[in-house]
Amino acid sequence: MSTAPGSHRASESQTHDDLVTQIAAALPEWLPTQRWFGGKDRAITAVRPLAATDLPAGDDVLLLHLVVEVEQGDRREPYQLLIGHRDDQVPDVPASASIPLADGPAVYEASGDADLTCHLLDLVAGSATVDGLRFAPEPGAELESGLRGHPISTEQSNTSIVYGGQYILKLFRKLTPGTNKDLVLHRALREVQSEHIADPLGSISGELGEESVTFGMLQRFMPDAADGWVMATTSVRDYMADPSGLPPEDLGGDFSGEAYRLGRAVADVHADLAQALGTREADADELAETVTAMVDRLERVAADVPELAQHVDGLGAAFRAVADVPPPVTAQSVHGDLHLGQVLRTLQGWLLLDFEGEPAASAAERSTLRSPLRDVAGMLRSFDYAAQQLLVGQGDDDHDQAERADAWARHNRAAFCDGYAKVAGRDPRDDAVLLRAFELDKAVYEVAYEHANRPDWLLVPLSSIRRLMTEGS
């Protein structure tokens, strides 16, 4: 474990060792209160500091980069924290950021403290190395330093800080060994000049044990953008409130033009990823493994969620049909967790964000080559969610509203596929067996998630499964 850098006074390093120990002791209580903490399902049995780096942040303040290992029974996962402390002032951060120590100074999670986070950008801009932490701009990136940063409030599993409306620094909370997939794919897409990404501008990296690790990624921030979920639900809201009974394409809030352009953008990104990182043909074993994974998930979820029971046979058949899909089945790098919340409408068009893949998937799973139809299926599922979110909590007796939601989803799913087909040269709906299986697999995953977290929302994936099963039979 590294502590204070050599440039600091020797007396401080002892202080930091004590401090780090105290913080680690406080974290088992504190971590579960943080939105980004991914291990809320189990009790924390221990937290051990792995590395602490004192970052230069001026007099009378402390900015400590801390990596800890969180132990939850047999699970051990590394997490990244920024610790702040001020000698004489109270920082302007929410109370929930404060980490109460049994006997020590007032410390807090510092990603919300603009006076401290501004140093992270300056370190990247200055290509600094502090102990084992490497701050580096991407080749050719000219960064403006001295901007103040504010975290965005909507993020789930990581923490992102926006600097002066120009840059966004994503700090990965749960760390995975190796260069982060998000950064890898962004760099690859940048290399082939993809028009549908926010350019990567810098990174923070280091070592975790024997392996290199990505702590953060700096990207261009789009202050003019709105995310796809908000755009789509704006249209749904307009449509559901319209008294005329007209179809969605005849209403002012029609989203299909955007859905079409979004389909084009996703197909463009798939083509860019194929160009940058190649494609290959999936073999029969791989298809068989895919079937097994989907069927296993189905059985696991069906055991927990009785509402799924009536569909288990049909779903199983849909999944097993994948084994018989005639070659070639193309596999390539894909986004991996694509939905409307992962796309941004800017004045120049649609961008895709967050190429990390599904947060719950393991790193090995996330970096395997997958079918672009997975991403298409993810977007199609997302259109269903956008259409149905207003029905949640309204009781399930309003068939008119449910039908209207369906009509909206159908219209925009079709427009998305049209746009995708226009660029890809092949309509994803022509790969019906695969697309349907991926969509259903995603829906089964959603059933599990909603059952555990938001029972009110369970009707959304269940009604989709019902519809897909009917359409398919």
Added chain:
Amino acid sequence: MTTQHEDTAPDHALEGLEDTPHTGESVEADGTLVEPQADDFAHAEQAPSDPEWFKRAVFYEVLVRAFADSDGDGTGDLRGLADKLDYLEWLGVDCLWLPPFYASPLRDGGYDISDFRAVLPEFGTVDDFVHLLEEAHSRGIRVITDLVLNHTSDAHPWFQASRQDPDGPYGDFYVWSDDDSAYSDARIIFVDTESSNWTYDPVRGQFFWHRFFSHQPDLNFENPAVREAMLDILRFWLDLGIDGFRLDAVPYLFEEEGTNCENLPRTHEYLREVRATIDREFPGRVLLAEANQWPADVVEYFGDPAVGGDECHMAFHFPLMPRIFMAVRRESRFPISEILAQTPPIPDGTQWGIFLRNHDELTLEMVTDDERDYMYREYAKDPRMKANIGIRRRLAPLLENDRNQLELFTAMLLSLPGSPVLYYGDEIGMGDNIWLGDRDAVRTPMQWSPDRNAGFSRSDPGRVYLPPIMDPTYGYEAINVESQQGSSASLLNWTRRMIAVRKEHPAFAEGEFVDLGGSNPSVLAYERRLVREDGELDVVLCVNNLSRFPQPVELNLADHEGRTPVELTGRVRFPRVGELPYLLTLPGHGFYWFQLAETDDEGERRSMA
């Protein structure tokens, strides 16, 4: 001078001008037509000098025919308009834009001009126009009108002389050819009525060139005499006191083989010559380009940015209007934000003109393939938007007479970059009469009062040029100036108040436009920033809810930390801007205008009061 036989006299096709001075009233021995001169008439005093008045002006498009009838013949006229200037001054109008009032056979709404130096008799005389100018200028109101440089009516004495005497002084005033093969790359603009840009004239035995209707021959700008003759027409009206021209159909002045004959370098060269003449002889008068094209192409008509622009002072921003409608229909700011992001900066000495409604509607012919695709996909396939392209509607019926939307649209018109152009009657929410057809639906008489003929004319109702609107919602008994002036909550009084607020803050007119973006796509928020002459930064913040539902928005106002938003219509002070995003909530179709004021000491302010 000679007198020619009546039906071959060059002025034989002019109607109703026998007793008034007009072009070709007599002919010199060499065939030159005698034309009225400015010195034959009185000249109006100029409005107070203000070289850049057009950058801040609120324009008001008014059809002479439709506004007020002074002589009881059922048709509006220049004297009637002059009688209503007190109203326009009260409303806050700075400049009237009059579509053509020249002598014309009216086969193209008066854009087919048969004598540039005479007024259409039913509107009055040149003297009546000078009277209007005099009265307007005394109230600080300026007047501009349309001028068609590209072509004339075939009834114009120049054309009559040209077809009859190819070797005379006008023989080369138009573009004549022995066949119809030249300039084949030029598209036909009015494809519905014209099959060629050439038409055979049996009198001269040659084809003449016309980019518009076959009764509107194009002038031959290759001929120096034509270029000078058109400059003289500008001088004629400028001498009388007019404040400027909207130059109609400017992209088409010159032709060149192998090109599409639009926006040619020589056309720009001639515009620079026109501009130089104005600057030299009539400083403070303006030229407004009518070029219904994409903003990136229209900016060419402002001329060289290095000298602040050396062609037209103003040009209409055509694509903004349908984008405003689309944005509110979509409840999304992107249609507006996109088009403004695609609008290049314009030279220092120039300004856009923006509008919600006028007699020109968007046509999709002018845009690039990508944009046309976008517009069709987003706009033209929506049945209600289609109606907006084809049939001409007024603002209020387009917005289903929804007061909240009328206010939102007007607030955007008055705060987006450019000088706003109001269309007569929209300030009281007048309706239209679609049964009158495309052209006339939005040209019904101004509704002044609940009296006979809406107070527009004292004539027999049967003589009025078009019936006033009489339906229960928009009819003149419900919607008229008189009753709205008397009601403090009326749209008219609201509009007047907003115009006054706009004028208190030059940032609305000349400030830099900064789109604030933000995560809520239904909210369009922007700043207008102007560094005033005293060096202080004047910042106006405009926040518009394009959705019919209430919306929250978090604005990044970090640049203005410590300032206090002061709402401009009621002077209410909102919470001070801090480092974090500034939270506002807006009612459905609501909007705010704020000044971001330096925070002074509130206590001191109160004790001083």
